[in-house]
Amino acid sequence: MTQALASVMEYAVARIKAVPGGSLILQIVADLARSEIADRAMTLAGQAFTSILPVMILLSAIPGKGVVDDALDGYDLTSTDLAIGPAGVQDAAVTFGLIGAVMTLVSATSFSRALDRMYSRVWDVPRLTMKQSWRWLVVILAVVIGVVIQIVLPSLRDVWSVGAAVDFGVELMLGFALWAVLWFGIAWLLTSGQVNVRCLLVNAAITAAGLSALVVATHVGLSKVVASATAQFGVLGVIFTVISWLFVFSAIVIAATVIVHAMAVEEGIIGRWLNGAGTPDSIGGRLIPEPSTE
Structure with a gap:
């Protein structure tokens, strides 16, 4: 039975390789299978939850009009729905203080460090040194700013208001x-x-496409999922929902990186294009090092 299954698998692999682009598909599938994407995505999601959310709370604690609430209106949500809008935001801002804000940003770099480890493993490049630690802070700030801009975009539809479908397309x-x-x-x-750079550009495009699909799903169903989870589990339901969203977010980022790496090391037209005049080895080692022959 085992030999028969092995023979079927070998035949299927051979058939796939015979199809144009088949070897690349097999390379991508193999690398995704070896990447432990679920474990890595959950690790990143946990780091994001303890890193990005405190910064979002810090933003919601800024005195003045509820900017975060206004932005979340486009997703039929409020900061209270996500448990980041406590009463008395001005008092919260005073409590947070400058020192608290700095400590929040510093501790938030755990997400950046987790990303650093992921990129280092996939692309086989050295991790950042302590002299380069400022990059961790820049990365976490960039992610937070990106999330804030994304949730603000729906509230800007009035600027180019044409029609519901067109407005959503522009967004x-x-x-x-x-x-x-x-x-x-x-x-x-x-x-x-x-x-x-070509690898980074393709990686950015695939990541952006995946996150755009996540944004569509967020518009369609997040408010309903949050309401249902809150009704059943209270605040814990909100936490589970947020972590689940961050898990999908992280999985997209990891999968895009693994896919582009597989494309770059596969010895085909795409791999040669991604590497320019170089060879596939010029962008770093494979996702999983080749077995030693010694």
Whole structure:
């Protein structure tokens, strides 16, 4: 039975390789399977929850009109729904203080460090040193700013108001451009520019496409999921929902990186294009080092 299954698998692999682009598909599937994407996405989601959310709370504590609430209106949510809008925000801002804000930003770099480890493993490049630790802070600030801009975009539809479908399309295009620029910059910072620019550009485009799809899903169902989870589990339901959203967010980022790496190391037209005049080895080692022959 086992031999028969192995024979079927070998035949299927051979057939797939015979199809144009088949070898690349197999490379991508194999790398995704070896990347432990679920474990890594959950780790990143946990780090994001303890890193990005405190910064969002800090933003919601700024005295004045509820900017976060106004932005979340586009998703049929409020900061209270997500448990980041406590009463008396001005008092919260005073309590937070400058020292609290600085400590929040410093501790938030745990998400950036987790991203750094992920890029280092996938692209086989050295991790950032303590002298380069400022990049962790820049990355976390960039992610927070990106999230804030994304949730603000729906409230800006009145600026180009044409029609519901067109307005949503413009929002998605602006969101795509936002995430593409942001993730190109993040990958470039965390890899210290040691990865081919073409690889970073393709990685940014795939990541942005995935996150844009997540934005569509967020518009469609997040408010209903939050309401249902809150009704059943209270605040815990909100926490589960937020972590689940961050898990999908992180999985998209990891999967895009693994896919582009697989494209770059596969010895085909795409791999040669991504590496320019170089060879696939010029962008770093494979996701999983080849077995030693010694």
